[in-house]
Amino acid sequence: MPEIDGERVIADLKRLAEFGRYKSGVHRPTYSPEDVASRHWLAEQFAAAGLDPLIDGIGNVIGRNPRARRRLLVGSHSETQPHGGWLDGALGVIYGLELARAFAADPALAGLGIEAVAWADEEGHYGNMLGSRSFTGGLSETEIEAAESRDGRKLREALAEAGFAGRPRELVDPSRYVGYLEAHIEQGNTLDSAGSRIGIVEGIVGIWNCWVTLSGEQNHAGTTQMSRRKDAGSAMVHLATRIYDRFAEIAGPRTVWTIGRMLLDPNAPSIVPGRAEMQVQFRDTDTNILESFERTLHELVAEADRAGPCRVAIAPLSKTAPAAMDPGFQTLIEAAAEHHAPGRHLRMPSGAGHDAQILSRRMRSAMMFVPSLKGISHHWSEDTAEEDIVLGAQIFADAAAAILKAG
Amino acid sequence: MPEIDGERVIADLKRLAEFGRYKSGVHRPTYSPEDVASRHWLAEQFAAAGLDPLIDGIGNVIGRNPRARRRLLVGSHSETQPHGGWLDGALGVIYGLELARAFAADPALAGLGIEAVAWADEEGHYGNMLGSRSFTGGLSETEIEAAESRDGRKLREALAEAGFAGRPRELVDPSRYVGYLEAHIEQGNTLDSAGSRIGIVEGIVGIWNCWVTLSGEQNHAGTTQMSRRKDAGSAMVHLATRIYDRFAEIAGPRTVWTIGRMLLDPNAPSIVPGRAEMQVQFRDTDTNILESFERTLHELVAEADRAGPCRVAIAPLSKTAPAAMDPGFQTLIEAAAEHHAPGRHLRMPSGAGHDAQILSRRMRSAMMFVPSLKGISHHWSEDTAEEDIVLGAQIFADAAAAILKAG
Numbered sequence A, B: 001m002p003e004i005d006g007e008r009v010i011a012d013l014k015r016l017a018e019f020g021r022y023k024s025g026v027h028r029p030t031y032s033p034e035d036v037a038s039r040h041w042l043a044e045q046f047a048a049a050g051l052d053p054l055i056d057g058i059g060n061v062i063g064r065n066p067r068a069r070r071r072l073l074v075g076s077h078s079e080t081q082p083h084g085g086w087l088d089g090a091l092g093v094i095y096g097l098e099l100a101r102a103f104a105a106d107p108a109l110a111g112l113g114i115e116a117v118a119w120a121d122e123e124g125h126y127g128n129m130l131g132s133r134s135f136t137g138g139l140s141e142t143e144i145e146a147a148e149s150r151d152g153r154k155l156r157e158a159l160a161e162a163g164f165a166g167r168p169r170e171l172v173d174p175s176r177y178v179g180y181l182e183a184h185i186e187q188g189n190t191l192d193s194a195g196s197r198i199g200i201v202e203g204i205v206g207i208w209n210c211w212v213t214l215s216g217e218q219n220h221a222g223t224t225q226m227s228r229r230k231d232a233g234s235a236m237v238h239l240a241t242r243i244y245d246r247f248a249e250i251a252g253p254r255t256v257w258t259i260g261r262m263l264l265d266p267n268a269p270s271i272v273p274g275r276a277e278m279q280v281q282f283r284d285t286d287t288n289i290l291e292s293f294e295r296t297l298h299e300l301v302a303e304a305d306r307a308g309p310c311r312v313a314i315a316p317l318s319k320t321a322p323a324a325m326d327p328g329f330q331t332l333i334e335a336a337a338e339h340h341a342p343g344r345h346l347r348m349p350s351g352a353g354h355d356a357q358i359l360s361r362r363m364r365s366a367m368m369f370v371p372s373l374k375g376i377s378h379h380w381s382e383d384t385a386e387e388d389i390v391l392g393a394q395i396f397a398d399a400a401a402a403i404l405k406a407g
Helices: A006-017 A033-048 A090-105 A130-135 A141-146 A155-162 A190-194 A232-250 A287-307 A327-340 A355-359 A386-406 B006-017 B033-048 B090-105 B130-135 B141-146 B155-162 B190-194 B232-250 B287-307 B327-340 B355-359 B386-406
Strands: A052-055 A061-064 A070-077 A112-119 A179-185 A198-204 A206-215 A256-265 A275-284 A311-319 A345-350 A365-370 B052-055 B061-064 B070-077 B112-119 B179-185 B198-204 B206-215 B256-265 B275-284 B311-319 B345-350 B365-370
Touching: A006 A033, A006 A090, A006 A386, A033 A052, A033 A061, A033 A090, A033 A112, A061 A090, A070 A090, A070 A355, A070 A386, A090 A112, A090 A179, A090 A386, A112 A130, A112 A386, A130 A355, A141 A155, A179 A355, A179 A386, A190 A198, A190 A345, A198 A327, A198 A355, A198 A386, A206 A232, A206 A287, A232 A256, A232 A275, A232 A287, A232 B232, A232 B256, A256 B232, A256 B256, A275 A287, A287 A311, A327 A345, A327 A365, A327 A386, A345 A365, A355 A365, A365 A386, B006 B033, B006 B090, B006 B386, B033 B052, B033 B061, B033 B090, B033 B112, B061 B090, B070 B090, B070 B355, B070 B386, B090 B112, B090 B179, B090 B386, B112 B130, B112 B386, B130 B355, B141 B155, B179 B355, B179 B386, B190 B198, B190 B345, B198 B327, B198 B355, B198 B386, B206 B232, B206 B287, B232 B256, B232 B275, B232 B287, B275 B287, B287 B311, B327 B345, B327 B365, B327 B386, B345 B365, B355 B365, B365 B386
Parallel strands: A070 A112, A070 A179, A179 A365, A198 A345, B070 B112, B070 B179, B179 B365, B198 B345
Antiparallel strands: A052 A061, A061 A112, A198 A365, A206 A275, A206 A311, A256 A275, B052 B061, B061 B112, B198 B365, B206 B275, B206 B311, B256 B275
C-alpha cells in the first residue's frame, strides 16, 4: 500500500495557505493574483512529483502521469471563498499531489498512476464549477463570453490578466481513467458531532433554485390606508411563512431548504414596499423530492397570486441534478477507512456541490470527507484536526490503490 | 378678504420647481446647490413682498413682517425628496409668500400680517425636521454635530458649504404670533377619490419606529441539517407574519403600520442567514393605540425569543407624539372651504409628519390639504390640478384673515 508522508501533507497545505492568507484562513478568489501564483506553485509541485504539469485555458492545473498504464484522476479545487478556510478545496488538491508522490515512490504500485488536478472556480466567483465543466465539455465559449464576477468583472478580462487567455482548454478523454476521486472537508458537523473520522459520500445533492417576485404598489407609509395597500413586503413574508411550513411537511429525512436572499424595494422605513424578491433553494439526493418541492412551490406561488393584492411570479434559476457516487468505489473507501479507523466512518450524502458531481457524468467517481471542526465552513475559522488530515490522506491513498488494482 | 393672484401662484411654483428640475418633478435635497440657490431666491421674493428676509444658521428662510400688529406664521419646507414632487412642501411655501403679498395689498387688512417661512430639511436628508425643530428650540448643537446624511456627509460640512455655518439660528418668540398655518398636498388619495377639494387636518399622527434584531447562526445552506439551523431569516419571516396579523386585530380605523425595511445577513442564496433585522413602524393620532401597538410588538418579540432558536431583541428608534391641530383654526378653515367649495371638503388626520406638529408645541397651529392626483407622493410624477392649487390658495388666505381677525 502507498505510504503517506503526513508531515509533508501538512507542510504543503500550510505553504498553499500562504497564498492569500487571511487570519487563520485564506482569501484567494479565482484568478486573483494570489490564485494565479498558487496555481503556478501547484504546477511546480506536480512536476517535482514526476507529473507533466499544465495550466489550461480556464485555469485548471493538471499533472499528467506519463508512465502509468492505469490512471486515477485525483484532486479538487484550489481557489477559496472570500475570507474562506485554508482546507476547503486545498485539502483535496494536496491529497492528489501526495498520492502522486506516494504511488511514484512505491515499486509495488508500478504502472498504477495518479493524475493530480486543481480545478478552477468551483466556488463560483465567475460561474458555476467552471473548471470541471470545461474539462468535461460542459462549458461553452458563449457562456465564457457572458460570464462576469459578482462585482462586474468580465471572465475574459480576468483570464487575460491571469495569463490563461489563448491557452487551449483541456478536454477529458474518459478512456484514460479508471475514475475520479475527490477528498474534501465535510463542511457540516455530522462527522465531528458523531466522533467519526471519515465520511464516505453516497451521493451529491441536486440543488434547485427559484426566484420569486412579488409586485405590489409603492406608497407613502403614512398616507396610504391599510385597505388600499398592495404591500409586496407583507406578501413576501406571508408567502415565505407558507413555504417554510409546507416544505417541512413534505421533506425527506435529509432535504434542506433555504430562503437565503430577500430584497425589498425601496427598503425604506416610511415607504410601503412596491416590490419584493426572494430566492428559494432546496437540496436533496432524490429527484422525486426535488420535483415535489418544486411543484409545491409553484402551487403556493399561484395561490398567493390568486389571493392578491400583489402579483406573484416564479422563475427557475438553476437546477443541478443529484449525482450518485460509484458504489464499488464507496465499498473500497469504506474498507480502507475500516482498516485505519475501525467503526469511525459514516456513509452520508454531500449537501454541498462538488466538482465530483460534474466528473461523475463522464467517469466513475467518488468522494471522501474528513471532519470539519464544529461544522464551520466558508469562513476563515474553518479547520480540521491535523491527525484527521493525515489519517484521511492515508485512507484516501489506500482506497486509490485498491480502486486502481480492482479497476 | 385678501385676494389671491392665481396666475402668480402657479408661476412662482413653476419658477421654484426650476431649481433641481427632474422630469416633471424636482430633485432638490437639503443643502444641495439647487436647494441653497432656491432659498436665496425665496428670500428675494419675501423681500419683494415687503418682508424682511433672513436665512438662518440651519437654512430656514424667514420673512419678517415689520409693520403688522398681529402676525400669523405661514409656510412649509422647500427642499424635496430625491426625485420628488414639485409641490410637496413648495406649495405651502409659495402660499405663504402669496398670502404676504395679498395681505399687504389689502388696506382692509392693515395691521394684520403674514410672516412667510421655508423650513429646512423637513424631508430628513440630514435629520428629523431640522428647521422647525431648530426654530422651536428642539435642536441641540450636539445633535447637529453628530448628524450626517444617509450617504455619510456631515451636517456641519453641508451647512458650511451652503454658506449657512456661523449664522445665528432663529428662535421662536411665541408671543409674536397668533399661530402657525401650513398648507400641503395631501400625499394620499382620500380627497382625490372622494372628489373633495380641501382637507382640514384634525391632527397629525404620531410615528413610532422600532428596530427588531434576530440573531441566529450563519451556516452553509447545503451541509447544515434543518434541525440544527438557527435561521434568522426564517425567524424574521415568521415573526413579521405574526406582527401583521396581530396588528390588524388591534388597529383603530385609521392606524397604519409598515415593515418597510428588512435586512438579511449575509443575504446570499446558499448561506443560512445568521442575522436579520427589520424596522417596524406604526402611526395613529391616538396615543393609546400607539401604546397598545408597542406593547403588542414587545410581547410578540418576547414570545419569539422564548420560542427560539434565534435570539430576538427590540429597540425603540424614534417616537413622535401625535399633534392635535387647533380646533378654532379648523373651524375657520372649514368655513372658508365651505364658502368657496360648498360640501367639497373633509376633516381628516394627516398620516404623514409635517412641520406643523413641531410648531404646535409652541403655538396654535393648523394645516390645510389640497388633493394629490391619485394620491401619488414622494415621486416626481406627483401633481395637483391647477384649479385646486388656486382654489386652495384663496381658501387658505380667507382662513388666515379670519384667524387673524378672530385671534
